[in-house]
């Protein structure tokens with residue numbers, strides 16, 4: 128089981144960001160949202176993943192999905208991820224959001240020792256039929 132200890136932020140030198148991306152994303156129930164985590168060039172050949180943050184004292188990943196071959200999309204349930212070496216980014220698509228999807232997630236990069244990771248909060252708003260009215 129992968130353990131991610133929250134030393135992130137304490138150990139890093141100022142200005143050093145191995146991974147960059149949105150801190151928060153949001154959408155309505157049923158929406159499909161996409162985001163990118165951009166990584167530093169030296170992480171190009173490392174394995175990238177996306178997972179949901181679980182655990183209490185010790186944070187851990189659940190529902191981890193690993194990016195496959197460069198440029199190829201990997202899908203698990205309602206999540207697709209793709210590692211683009213050209214853009215130096217991991218592209219994550221969350222399909223057909225449900226209210227239960229709301230929570231915290233990591234973009235991660237496998238690395239010897241402590242993985243690189245970026246924590247992202249996902250907010251999902253209930254669909255109250257607002258968009259249906261718009262299309263009338």
Ligand SMILES: *[C@@H]1O[C@H](CO)[C@@H](O)[C@H](O)[C@H]1NC(C)=O
Nearest residue numbers: 159202204205206221222223
């Ligand atoms: C998302 O919902 C649409 C419409 O219900 C469905 O056709 C599609 O397969 C769903 N996609 C995923 C990845 O679950």
